[in-house]
Amino acid sequence: MSSLMDAVRAGRIAEVTSLLDGMTDAERRACFPELKALRKELRPDRWSERGRQVLPALHLAGAACQTGAAAVANWLAATDFIWAPASPARLIDTLADRDLAWIADVTHRLAQRPVSARVPFDLMTGLVRLSACPVPTTTAYVQGWLMHIGSTWARSSSVVDRLRQEPHLAELVAALFEIDDIGSVFGWVAGEGRNSWPASLARLTEEGALDRKSMLDGCAARLLRGGRASDVRVFLQLLRALAPTRAEERERVADWTALAADAASPVAAHAQSVLAGLALDGELPPRRLAEMSESVLFRTEKKLLRAQLVLLGKVLAKDAGGVDELLPALAQALGHMDSEVQERAVKLVERHAPRIGDPGVRDVLAAGAEQLSPVLRARVAKALGVGLVPASAEAYEEALPAVPVPLRLSPAPESATELAEEVGALLAGAADDVAAFERTLDGLVRHAHQDPGALREALEPVASRLHWFTAATVHPSDFFGHRHLELILAALLRKTPGGGFRTPLRDPLSVAGCIHSPLGQAFNARIWEIAHRIHADPPPFLLSTPTWSTGILEPDELVARLDAYRELGVRATPTDFAQALLRVRRQDRAGAEAAAERAAALGTPEGTRLAQWLTAEGPALPPVTLRTAGPRVLLEFGELEELQRDFPPDFRPLGRPVSVYREHWRCYHWDADLRPHWTALLPEQRELVAVRLLRDFSSLAVDDTRGAAEILPRLAESDGAAGPALHLGLAYALGARHEEDRLAAVDALLVLAARGQLDAERLGADLGELMGSGTVKPARLVESVRTAAATGANATIWGILRHTLPALLAGLTGERPPAPPRGLPDLLAVAADCAERSGARGDVPHLAQTADRRGSSRLVSQARRLRSTLVLEVAA
Incomplete structure (x- = not known):
């Protein structure tokens, strides 16, 4: 016993192995308490040179000197030995004289450990071979197998060759489809090309080593379950590598339909292409295509929606007999927020409405058309021959949220x-x-x-x-x-x-x-x-x-x-x-x-x-002494004298001038919990708070930071003049990088509008200036104004955009105008939609030059649509 402990303390692992071979079970058990004490003693020194020397010998001896399967598994997987374990070969050799059922029990207990325990795969697979037990299909074991097959030690052979040597290939591959988040590892070791995992598994399936039906069913089931993008990507690669035949595609029409409806965009696009091929070849019944279309047209991805509308147009052009079954699906597209999708759907209705035989179809489409702008709704009404209310006869009502009502503070707790x-x-x-x-x-x-x-x-x-x-x-x-x-x-x-x-x-x-x-x-x-x-x-x-x-x-x-x-x-x-x-x-x-x-x-x-x-006179608005120009527009405020008189020294800086250049804008006031208290500090002078947060608001668009816009709804609900600082900060936040900041800005915009405090001209001009300098990207602003318009604030959004668009359209004039900024066509589409719904009329500078350009690009078509709306005569 003392000899074993001396060898362990000296880190002589070969001697430890030899001594263990000559000991009885009783002698080994007698050594364990001292081994356990040594483990506790080494815990503070496990990173030291002594720890790295002694721990492998201790790891080996402790595993050999216990008889319970659970105790041995706990010892083998202990975190104390992660960085200095005994080699798997020595551990397997030491445990080889135990009962095979006992070894199988230890193996499966080790495989049940989380991946973070870092149990060596060589140890688990060696014990599987030793005990001849069923292969574990736990996350730790399967992930270890993936890493083992893809590791650098066998680069001389292909992945297919290494997989052919795996005796448990079918069980382990089947487990890939069942384990959540395995795609992050599977995809990482998969690589690309012929030696990738998807290509290798497809080849083994072709050779018959893997059951083809099971592989296709596993891919479909895994993609239907969804998950992280890494999971989706790698199993979609595998499905494409398997290259289902047309007969196999027909067998799984229900799966493709479900994937097109609910799966991630890349998977939905693949399922849509499969179903499109079947539909164009006449192998997808109209009822199935209608079911698929209703699901896809309910999604938000424009690419999927446009592809589906194109598909419906092609199918109806080839066979007009399916009009009554297919056209009702267009009701979803008629209510979509994107005007181009609506336009395409309206054209399909106009083209195929004469062939409608079922009156119920006309009713469905007419109901869907109620969500369209008045101009498009009139086109659908004309095509269907139904009596919708004319656009000019409608009295538009702006739908703004109720003005927020402040809550009265409850009394302090009595106990x-x-x-x-x-x-x-x-x-x-x-x-x-x-x-x-x-x-x-x-x-x-x-x-x-x-x-x-x-x-x-x-x-x-x-x-x-x-x-x-x-x-x-x-x-x-x-x-x-x-x-x-x-x-x-x-x-x-x-x-x-x-x-x-x-x-x-x-x-x-x-x-x-x-x-x-x-x-x-x-x-x-x-x-x-x-x-x-x-x-x-x-x-x-x-x-x-x-x-x-x-x-x-x-x-x-x-x-x-x-x-x-x-x-x-x-x-x-x-x-x-x-x-x-x-x-x-x-x-x-x-x-x-x-x-x-x-x-x-x-x-x-x-x-x-x-x-x-x-x-005294009410809260004054500080005078603006400077407005900078360039990528980051900021404001300077002059002194507010009423805060300089008879206030404690610590309060007087609130009314002192705000300087863009003399004061530091970057600091460690990073805690967002403080900002709401700042609005309550000056509840009737919100401009004093807004001007000191302008740099933070600008960073939302310029530096893609996150979170500063959270205070904007509070500022909108506060009192005092809503001046240039608040509107400029709102403009920055409407073009923020992150969605939660844009949503906070939309909330603030709607609150200001509901309170009658929104200066649409000022905000629109600020947005035009910021987009003209490239600070705010039109594509981001589109998401914000579209969200606000979807609440029913069409007149409000039009009132802003009519002052924003001239700054963008002015840059597109001349003999050789530059390419429009990304998102400008969408911004014009939102403007046209808001103008149509609110009945706006008038002129937008530089709009005519864009509408008169040659071609039929989306920019030109939306500019023409907006111009036509603004000059539309209202019926008496």
Whole structure:
């Protein structure tokens, strides 16, 4: 026993093997406790030179000195030995004297391990051969087999040659179709050409080594199941390599139809081509083609839809007898969002409507035509001979979303336990919920004033999970980012040094002149003062807690709070009162002036200041002093004097000039949880927030960043003038790289339109300038405006695009005009569709020159369509 341990500790693996051969099972079991202790001892040193020397010997000895199959499998697959295992050959040789059923049990337990366990394939396959057990078809084993066959050791032979030597070929290939996400490995080792896996498996199928029907059925089933793009791609390659015969294609018409309807685009396109071949050869019944067409025409991919419409046109041209069965499928295409698809479908209806024999078909197509623009709908009505309402007789109604209604904040929780639960929810990930944050902050102040002991007792279980909880003291600088609530908790739990947080919470980037710093500085200052005061002299409640979820504070409510402070003899915290002033509603002049009288009657400095603030002119729009040009258009704002007078020093930067060149735009204000609090900081002066976020908005289109547009709907719901900064930021976000940012921009656009605050001319001109410089790509804008138009905001979108298009069309004039930017034809199509639906009339500069160009390109055809719509005479 001591000899074995000495050999293991010295890493002499050959000697370990020899000693194990001469030991009985009882002697081996007696050694295991010491081997187990050595494994624990080596755990901190497994990356060291000693660990790399000793671990292989320990790996071998530990596997040999246990008798349970589960225990041996656990030892063999332990993470301690991943980087320094014993060789598979030595392990197999050591286990060879065990019972074959026991070895089979160990083998299958190893194969059940996840891929991340990195059990060597050579060990698993060696044990399979040793025990003669059924081959495992687990993910780990099959993936190991794939890597083994495709590894570099056998480059001298082809994949086909290596597969021919596999005794379990049929079982392992069948498993490929059953394992999810195997395509990422299968495709990686597949390669291209004749030596690829798809080509090799197809060749073995042709030779009879693999059952052809099983292979075709497996491919179809795997593609129907879907999955990652890597899975889809490699099994589609295999299906193409198998090259099904026409008879085999006919046998699987149901599979092709299902794939064309629901599979990923490449697979659907392949299935569509197979069915098209059958249909054109007369081997696909009209009923099947109609079923397939309805499914494909429900998809969104233009390429698939256009191919299907072409196919229907060819089939109907060859055999008009299927009109009644095939034409109803066009109802899906008539309602598609793409105008070109609609145009093609309308032409098919016009061409084949005279042959319709079933009146029900006319009814189906007429119902589908209700979704078309008035011009196209009139063409369908004429072709069908039905009485649709003429386009000119319709009264268009713009469909905009309901104006968002702010939510009134609920009172702070009455019990400390309930408040602690809300604190826990905020710490767990709701830091961007302004309403929850503000009511919780007010609740902490209230309970700290009423019963600080009970509050600390309730908060300790929640705060105990925070990393600073065991520290004796903390510093405000430990809580930058979105951890402001933690700063309050630290003050409540007496983690503050001395008499509280005497050092203000300063944003280190404020000194560097970060463009966001005035917003962060003001927000930080209020939080720090609350934390500092809550330590020894907490107020009974906060003055600045908003009335509404947008951050607005009603003036009557603020007057009542100041009156309560007066009666209690409580002094107001400067930053809390400053925040209250910035939040109090002033746009309602009648309400503000009435509240100002009551505030002045209080006879306190804060009451007098509030009265002056409420009776002053409403929130001013900062003057724009500079608008840059080029790929990144930015704005400079002048000084806002009303924020310079009688405000704490940390709040005054909010009204100072915004400079494009003197202030740093890049910083570490990366946490999106802070941005909603910035909108609530200035709920009636959203332009001051928007101008400081312009660089972030521009990066959505210029640098393809993600997430900055999330704040735009909040800005749209805020109050104050919707000026050039907000509209320019919206223009950038409408051309953002990522879909979620574009959707946020569309939401903001519709909210502004519903509130009557959207300046369509300004936004359209901004978009034209940004697209003219190449900053915003037309193809991205198309997705945004199409989404907005689909909600029913056709007049709104037309009002924007009529000011956007001239800047793009102007560049296409001249004797030898350049190629149009990608997406411009689609943008014209959306504009034409919105103009048709809203009944727009008038002229668009430079549109006529584009419409008069020769040819029938999509750009020219859509320009002509738009021009025709804009000059269409309205019937009396």
